[in-house]
Amino acid sequence: MNDHQHEAKRKRDSAQTHTRYCRRYFGFLTLLLLIPELLWAQPQSQFAGSVPTGQATNSVLDLSLSDAFQRALKYNLGAI
Secondary structure (H helix, E strand, O other): OOHHHHHHHHHHHHHHHHHHHHHHHHHHHHHHHHHHHHHHOOOOOOOOOOOOOOOOOOOOOOOOHHHHHHHHHHHOOOOO
């Protein structure tokens, strides 16, 4: 190879390296922009959390195992 061919190869390699770094940089920036959006997104599900209803009392509720499971699924554990 002569000097002209070496110089052309060096420029081509440099351009390819630059392109590769740019793609990685913009990919990284895209992730930085998307990750907070994904983390802050609230789930839209009927099982996403519970909402208390009715009046709170000091009385004890006698529940069967079946009643306890039904309440757990309805108010707290539906996503499981």
